[in-house]
Amino acid sequence: MASSNSGETGAGLVLRSADPLNCETPISALMGGTVTPNENFYVRNHFRVPAIDGARWRLEVGGLVRRPLRLGITDLVNLPAQVQTATLECAGNGRAFLAPPVSGEQWELGAVSTAEWTGVRLAEVLDRAGLKSGAREAVFRSADRAIGRHSRGAGRFEWSLTLDEVHQADVLLAYAMNGQPLPIQHGYPLRVIVPGWYGVAAVKWLTEIEVVGQPFRGYFQTEKYVYEWERDGRLEREPVRQMRVRSLITEPDADGEVDIGPLAIRGLAWSGVAPLARVDVSVSGGAWQPAELFGQPSTCSWQRWELLTKVSGPGRIALRSRATDGAERTQPEQPEWNRLGYGNNAIQEVSIRARRPRSSFAGR
């Protein structure tokens, strides 16, 4: 944060794959603020970004409803608005650190970002459509299309939530991101936001909501986004849902240099399961020290944290942070391996080097 004098907005994105486009957020873009600027917000696509004409685009709401709806953007904007700051994390964030390695995008730590989303509550739209008895789930369908080598198992991106899940998460249909229309790579003109859940549920380029009476068995939620591991020779499976508790060290820079003397260690922490209870920090293997948490505890959005300490001599220092949520879940020491590499919320270690100071308080 202290090294730029260019006035530039900074580091942009780190490209992981070009087709489909997948990029992660540089940790340096996560210093200091709550929301991530749109140009630094991580991008996760399963297929190519579709071409969409906003004037012709419509959202169809059908299935087990009394009044099927066909809504243009103007219709949605004229419904009561809801503003929600929500953190989105790719379930595969941290996959690159699993051993043995697993296939899939090799995300390091930056497939997570936070935005202030504006839109319409899904409940508001479903109330206008009117649910029929027997309605159990809402299926979200995207305008994207599988082509060529990306086509196996799915023609387009689909995801469902039970109506209980819709209610509990207070799902938003978002048309704006940090006060701007959704950028096309983030789902223009409309995206599902499921606060607290991994980003996979945040369907982009939404064109259809179908209310169904039976559990939806789509490819992405039955074949793909599933924790899978063996225990006692048996295959265990669990669907990917809420974000696991996790923390990230954003300051000081990994592999950076710091002055001997006062040192601020800062970062972000979140859990989609329960609001954070605490974040602890350990310096070079020392005892866990409680960090100060800023902002309101919430399963929707990350919180900033800070620990002020002192560095007494030169050399290597290892910093670790560990978040614990109100459901008493905490970060494991080592990654919990699973076949497709989801939910790696292991404790992060950042190594820095301390040196003699170059500037200081006068008189210190």
Next chain:
Amino acid sequence: MASSNSGETGAGLVLRSADPLNCETPISALMGGTVTPNENFYVRNHFRVPAIDGARWRLEVGGLVRRPLRLGITDLVNLPAQVQTATLECAGNGRAFLAPPVSGEQWELGAVSTAEWTGVRLAEVLDRAGLKSGAREAVFRSADRAIGRHSRGAGRFEWSLTLDEVHQADVLLAYAMNGQPLPIQHGYPLRVIVPGWYGVAAVKWLTEIEVVGQPFRGYFQTEKYVYEWERDGRLEREPVRQMRVRSLITEPDADGEVDIGPLAIRGLAWSGVAPLARVDVSVSGGAWQPAELFGQPSTCSWQRWELLTKVSGPGRIALRSRATDGAERTQPEQPEWNRLGYGNNAIQEVSIRARRPRSSFAGR
């Protein structure tokens, strides 16, 4: 908000003068979110933007203190951090609408923006310096310099606050803006943020804080930022301080077209004097209707508001919004003229045209 499919961040800034650089925020960039992206944040300069080398930059804290300080950016970053969302409005915002016209930048309505600022509380720094008895005010000095035609009356930008004002506003020394290092045009590396006050107090490129024992009589606060008007043949003067209560209509677009049917009217409102009590909206001269306010009432940051109504026939419609704060201050019907054109918080009127709809809810 509904008309873009480019994924571009949008409208940038509206240039008012190039030297010194002064730009206002397009109202279209204020739709939807709380914070204004850095690239859309209005820019107000009295002098040229200085060139600053962050590695050599220091903040000097002196005058009536026991331990004068000389702080680099690293020193500041290693102090406890404070995060504060604060609205900054230029005291001359709306000057262009005064009659008779007054000199100065001809701001329309966009010399106002909001950011999440990160920095160190001024109280924290003053505590470390230690105030001597007799300390009364803090004078803030900028690295900018008057040159040529901008030089009259002042060699550099300076502003002071009493220590009571510092305490009441909980003044921040900010090094980050929306999670990024301060852009140079916004005061890199350090800027004063005085929540609730007009932007004039938010001294940029801060290099010096002098604690003094007498009221500071600087050019900008005694000659320039003063409400001045005649009453009963006598000149009355009052210094510019907190932002007056005000509201802004951001949707629908001024001079735009809307469909007959449901209409959402949205905007922003703020007061630096007291938290907002209410925002009312009048449609085509009809009764004032209470809008819904979002977020937490605060003198630091604006709040979003929304009124959902219906348009029953085609033709011209005049929309007006009026904010009232907890100190029972409200917006006047007409601008209150003063010699230098400050604090014009008159009710805004937006004219739109209604037409037959092109898209609608099915079955409506």
